Amino acid sequence: MEEGLGVQESKTFESICNLLRNHSYKVTPQRQTILQTFMEHVDRHLSAEEVYMLVKHQNPEIGLATVYRTLDILAEIGVLLKNDFGDGRSRYEFSRKDEHHHHHHLICLSCGSVSEFDDDLLESLEAVITKRTQFKVMDHDLKFYGYCNKCEEAL
Incomplete structure (x- = not known):
């Protein structure tokens, strides 16, 4: 995983958009909606399906595949951590690069x-x-x- 943002920086929408651009990813309206929705639920460990249910009300043309791709990209660049809690689906949370260990x-x-x-x-x-x-x-x-x-x- 490449170096990401610390927890304080990761909460800044524009910082994450800049990080996406720095890794040659486009900051599409769909990605912005997904990111904003995730940021509004920062205290939760959301699955792709849960993010999809939240974003489809704001932007009905976003597909589940777009949500999966966006979350995987955000995990790849170090903004999100992808967790497996044994329930058959990955859940995501903001990474905390400033922690010595994960919580x-x-x-x-x-x-x-x-x-x-x-x-x-x-x-x-x-x-x-x-x-x-x-x-x-x-x-x-x-x-x-x-x-x-x-x-x-x-x-």
């Missing part, structure tokens, strides 16, 4: 909601791994599967 995800097995957990409690484990194996850990990805408060109450 962790809490995934509800019932409703499929995804929330974030920012505390990185694995730094001491990484130090032990490095000391014992001479393997320098650069990053990790941790997902917790369980039930959100709402679904837990319904069980």
